[in-house]
Amino acid sequence: MKTEFITLTAPDLILASLLVLALIGLVARLQLGLGQTLSIAAVRTTVQLLLVGLILEAVFNRARLSWILLIALVMMVVAAWEILARQKRKLRAKWGFSISAFALFVSSFMITVLTLLMVIEADPWYTPQYAIPLLGMLLGNTMNGIALGMDRLVQTAWQQRAVIEQRLMLGQKDSEAIRDIARDSMRAGMIPIINAMAAAGVVSLPGMMTGQILAGSPPVEAVKYQILIMFLVTAGTGFAVIMVLQLITRRMFDSRERLRFDRLLKVPR
Amino acid sequence: MLRLEDLQIPGIETINLTIAPGECIGLSGESGSGKTRLLRAIADMDEHGGQVYEENVAQDDVRAHEWRRRVALLPAESHWWLDTVGEHFSAHAEHIEALGFGQDVMSWSISRCSSGEKQRLSILRMLANCPRVLLLDEPTANLDAANSERVERLVLDYLVEHNAIAIWVGHDAAQLSRVAHHRYQVSDGSFTKVVHP
Numbered sequence: 001m002k003t004e005f006i007t008l009t010a011p012d013l014i015l016a017s018l019l020v021l022a023l024i025g026l027v028a029r030l031q032l033g034l035g036q037t038l039s040i041a042a043v044r045t046t047v048q049l050l051l052v053g054l055i056l057e058a059v060f061n062r063a064r065l066s067w068i069l070l071i072a073l074v075m076m077v078v079a080a081w082e083i084l085a086r087q088k089r090k091l092r093a094k095w096g097f098s099i100s101a102f103a104l105f106v107s108s109f110m111i112t113v114l115t116l117l118m119v120i121e122a123d124p125w126y127t128p129q130y131a132i133p134l135l136g137m138l139l140g141n142t143m144n145g146i147a148l149g150m151d152r153l154v155q156t157a158w159q160q161r162a163v164i165e166q167r168l169m170l171g172q173k174d175s176e177a178i179r180d181i182a183r184d185s186m187r188a189g190m191i192p193i194i195n196a197m198a199a200a201g202v203v204s205l206p207g208m209m210t211g212q213i214l215a216g217s218p219p220v221e222a223v224k225y226q227i228l229i230m231f232l233v234t235a236g237t238g239f240a241v242i243m244v245l246q247l248i249t250r251r252m253f254d255s256r257e258r259l260r261f262d263r264l265l266k267v268p269r
Numbered sequence: 270m271l272r273l274e275d276l277q278i279p280g281i282e283t284i285n286l287t288i289a290p291g292e293c294i295g296l297s298g299e300s301g302s303g304k305t306r307l308l309r310a311i312a313d314m315d316e317h318g319g320q321v322y323e324e325n326v327a328q329d330d331v332r333a334h335e336w337r338r339r340v341a342l343l344p345a346e347s348h349w350w351l352d353t354v355g356e357h358f359s360a361h362a363e364h365i366e367a368l369g370f371g372q373d374v375m376s377w378s379i380s381r382c383s384s385g386e387k388q389r390l391s392i393l394r395m396l397a398n399c400p401r402v403l404l405l406d407e408p409t410a411n412l413d414a415a416n417s418e419r420v421e422r423l424v425l426d427y428l429v430e431h432n433a434i435a436i437w438v439g440h441d442a443a444q445l446s447r448v449a450h451h452r453y454q455v456s457d458g459s460f461t462k463v464v465h466p
């Protein structure tokens with residue numbers, strides 16, 4: 001079913017940008033020191049989204065699997081890089097990038113492919129109108145989850161390294177000595193998506209659903225897609241966070257159950 | 270018996286040493302000389318060369334956490350991560366009175382313990398694992414004379430009772446001569462026996 005929807009014009013967007021400009025002006029006046037960051041982010045979002053719009057239009061007109069795979073690859077690399085950039089304690093870059101990319105591939109990419117093949121069943125299965133937004137939503141949420149969980153694990157373990165060693169000295173297994181911290185980190189990674197599920201529809205209308213409704217879809221159809229996405233995102237994020245936490249804790253201890261931050265970070269001696 | 274065979278720790282000469290059951294070894298040396306690193310190597314907390322045997326069981330023959338239950342390291346500063354004292358004990362604590370506490374100590378909140386109380390409690394916590402070897406890093410550093418004496422007596426009684434072994438790191442020469450059967454010292458990278466201290 002196709003419904004007419006109202007297209008936005010350039011003046012419409014300029015009107016909205018005036019609001020952001022007003023905010024930047026106020027922030028500068030109150031010397032809150034966020035003006036530059038805000039401006040850069042606002043410019044970035046405009047440029048990035050316009051570019052992506054152009055690319056998507058091009059790809060949508062000519063659905064070629066190789067193009068779509070290339071775009072997926074770029075998205076995953078950027079997401080993995082972004083995860084590392086968000087860490088307060090910098091992991092050894094090559095290794096940190098590899099595990100992030102691996103987790104994103106195994107969870108987000110695989111779940112996207114499975115969903116396209118078995119749930120959406122578009123023709124062809126890689127129809128970009130479905131494939132790219134789906135992968136994007138999974139990657140975005142999984143990236144957040146991994147970044148939060150990883151940051152919490154490394155940061156807390158570093159702060160509590162003396163406690164971890166004390167527990168090892170008392171004869172606890174390495175997995176036991178890190179368990180509380182791993183549990184906390186899992187929570188940190190999953191809380192955003194759990195909150196989103198709990199509040200969905202009651203407190204907030206999820207963005208994708210809102211978009212579909214604005215574009216003229218019947219609400220119930222939009223809701224069905226939203227539920228699908230929520231489940232996929234939850235599973236994808238959960239598996240990815242577990243994977244990354246496991247890989248980090250394995251690396252944090254050596255075969256003799258010693259705490260080895262030197263294998264994880266660049267540690268000053 | 271505890272045997273250090275070609276034990277290599279950065280900055281200290283290779284160490285060969287055999288300690289008989291029931292014995293306590295006193296170890297002294299300036300701070301930074303490597304006493305703590307030596308204890309950590311014996312407990313397998315740091316990478317090191319050579320081998321350590323406890324009753325003919327080599328470090329590498331057992332899982333690391335099993336080794337550390339037999340060969341317990343008491344760090345100079347103890348750490349606590351749960352709310353009450355008792356939650357940190359893997360088994361029922363004995364010798365509570367011997368260190369001057371009452372039975373109610375297990376329900377104490379960690380946050381109200383002084384550093385001296387924590388130090389004494391950490392000894393009880395270690396002994397609850399029934400270790401065969403005690404590696405004690407300045408175990409009475411925060412204690413007054415009366416409590417130091419309690420700790421000395423408890424450790425010596427434990428060695429006799431369990432035929433266990435202790436390496437006692439400390440700065441107090443009088444104390445070391447009270448507790449130790451033999452004394453060694455680490456200085457400028459050399460590990461030497463102290464004859465007629």
